[in-house]
């Protein structure tokens with residue numbers, strides 16, 4: 001048994017704390033806020049077993065041109081945003097080459113395919129069955145060519161990774177989803193994905209389960225984390241906490257925290273927005289409006305519309321144009337109702353250019369571990385990579401562990417970091 005500090009209490013950190021606790025470790029979970037108040041609060045709430053391949057950067061010239069000209073609503077950008085992430089975006093572009101992306105998919109599918117199995121015991125034990133629906137996720141189409149193309153991709157996911165789906169004509173789909181006002185051209189229903197009607201509440205419920213099982217949740221800032229002779233120390237509102245092992249699960253903020261320890265990690269920070277609407281009709285399951293790049297999910301607080309990715313500088317003020325375009329675009333399909341005052345939110349998907357999360361020990365920093373970079377699917381994958389992290393700590397090794405390991409992906413910072421010995425030099 002070890003004493004472990006898990007820092008960051010989003011879905012990834014809370015799941016990590018639970019998985020370590022289940023192995024008999026004495027775990028303290030630290031965050032500067034209450035659990036589940038950041039990215040894990042504001043997402044679309046889908047546990048995406050259909051997302052067998054992570055989203056690559058578009059490489060076809062026509063797609064790039066459409067993005068460059070602002071013709072799509074699923075990805076938008078600003079010049080300062082592109083400039084602030086240029087090296088990471090270049091890596092992302094290279095990793096998105098078809099042969100590389102296929103290799104990444106083979107790893108990623110091993111994670112997403114077990115996501116609902118890994119959430120299930122936590123949903124049950126935390127008493128959260130009322131938040132979870134097992135009705136799948138739909139993609140809805142108005143454009144026949146796009147529908148046909150995506151049916152082809154769904155067939156690829158089915159044959160390659162066993163993802164289950166069914167394609168529907170628009171008329172058939174409206175019988176499945178009576179909240180729609182018109183027949184779309186068609187729909188693809190990924191039947192095995194789950195959805196959650198309050199993602200922040202599920203994260204908090206997992207944190208409450210961790211406490212019920214004897215874990216401690218403290219308020220502390222990662223900026224106070226320091227290495228000691230025997231481990232790690234963080235200073236919180238109730239004083240100092242010391243542990244042999246520290247695990248950073250800070251989502252989009254993990255890159256900043258690692259910088260303090262002389263390590264550089266490039267991230268592609270994809271901002272997303274949401275707003276809630278007072279819609280009369282409940283959806284049976286979330287759907288992606290493929291023409292407008294927004295996901296609609298019925299939540300406890302109203303109908304949530306989440307936007308696609310905005311590549312903007314981290315400190316850029318909110319400009320929720322994607323939501324406004326989404327509101328205009330989905331109006332024929334579903335009666336949104338009025339936007340609920342004060343429901344506007346934005347957060348950041350913590351993406352790594354190689355499209356795989358980073359899970360494992362940090363080279364050259366004894367007792368420091370990371371679990372972050374889950375991009376578009378952190379809510380899905382929190383419990384899964386938590387289990388993997390614990391297995392890696394216990395000595396498991398294999399292709400999965402190697403693909404997710406920080407050893408080959410963290411680099412010493414160019415400035416202000418001089419490796420003292422060969423032993424503490426991270427592998428580049």
Ligand SMILES: Cc1cc2nc3c(=O)[nH]c(=O)nc-3n(C[C@H](O)[C@H](O)[C@H](O)COP(=O)(O)OP(=O)(O)OC[C@H]3O[C@@H](n4cnc5c(N)ncnc54)[C@H](O)[C@@H]3O)c2cc1C
Pocket residue numbers: 007008009010011012013030031032033034035036037038039040041042043044045046047048220221222223249250251252253270271272273274306307347348349350372373374375376377378379380381
């Ligand atoms: C619009 C949108 C829609 C999405 N939809 C989905 C979806 O349907 N399904 C899905 O699987 N994923 C979805 N995602 C992605 C998913 O939300 C993220 O991948 C996931 O929430 C990341 O979890 P995390 O625990 O790594 O980060 P977070 O939830 O952000 O947690 C990080 C924690 O670190 C804490 N922290 C930060 N800095 C410090 C510090 N200095 N000191 C102490 N604590 C600190 C924060 O307070 C926070 O609690 C979506 C994301 C967005 C933006």
